[in-house]
């Protein structure tokens with residue numbers, strides 16, 4: 001493990017200058033349309049200083065005060081998913097040449113080196129799941145191209161939202177040693193305790209020549225990690241692994257379907273969801289076409305369409321597919337549940353459906 005060093009807030013531009021010198025485009029969460037979303041940033045002064053989020057089921061609001069911190073908030077609607085798995089992208093194009101023949105061309109993204117600042121421990125856990133999915137078996141070239149040259153500057157959470165439950169999934173609020181960050185920050189009122197988790201991170205820190213963090217700063221960082229752990233209100237049921245797989249006919253599926261709008265917001269904001277569909281987008285003149293890959297959702301009707309038949313016609317079936325795949329079936333496929341406890345699906349569900357509460361209702365008395 002690298003040494004912990006300290007970067008004061010007033011010197012934080014030095015980190016941005018070092019990233020710039022190393023050829024990275026820095027991106028950090030910025031307030032946009034009332035939420036924090038990753039955007040390019042050149043100056044430390046543009047970090048989201050003094051921003052706070054208030055989240056509860058069906059509710060997300062940002063507010064600003066004179067807090068000296070840049071990361072006194074939990075998370076925005078995006079994790080790393082859109083950075084690597086684009087919401088919509090062409091896989092190939094076809095056009096007619098002068099002789100009227102069709103010419104096909106594969107599309108390959110050519111992203112520049114990016115440093116993402118403000119990545120949360122739950123985001124790192126979700127990224128590991130996506131790495132296993134997109135790179136583990138048949139390698140997805142589009143994901144791989146974006147994954148290369150990505151530098152992750154993670155921040156341990158000191159202000160979990162009311163909707164967070166990463167303690168219960170084991171993914172936060174502090175990042176694990178082997179979770180893949182390049183740099184890891186604990187923010188205090190006057191600066192950042194930093195350590196490196198990779199060679200690229202070590203190199204950046206060496207270039208900054210910072211003083212070692214003091215025992216007092218290390219104790220403060222540990223103390224706020226402990227507080228963030230204690231502050232979480234939600235958790236998944238302890239008996240979930242044994243009880244949930246037996247609940248395929250539980251009456252709760254119909255009850256949740258009475259509220260669920262099948263809008264797919266939960267799957268769009270979920271950092272681990274990776275379902276997609278593909279379609280053609282022909283140009284209006286008929287001379288060319290693009291073959292697009294787009295995010296899809298267990299809640300869309302087309303997602304379960306199979307040869308003239310909808311496998312999951314009702315909202316209850318679609319919600320069951322989503323929750324059961326994540327919480328009951330993923331361990332067999334991926335060696336862990338498909339939820340990292342970020343709480344986004346709870347905050348961004350327009351009717352405030354809470355996956356942790358649903359899991360408790362389904363598992364109550366449930367070891368059949």
Ligand code: SF4
Pocket residue numbers: 259260261262263264265266267299348349350351352353
């Ligand atoms: S659970 Fe909520 S966010 Fe998900 S599809 Fe239903 S209404 Fe939409």
Ligand code: SF4
Pocket residue numbers: 266269270271272273326338339340341342343344345346355
């Ligand atoms: S299911 Fe909900 S809480 Fe779990 S990772 Fe997805 S968005 Fe986050």
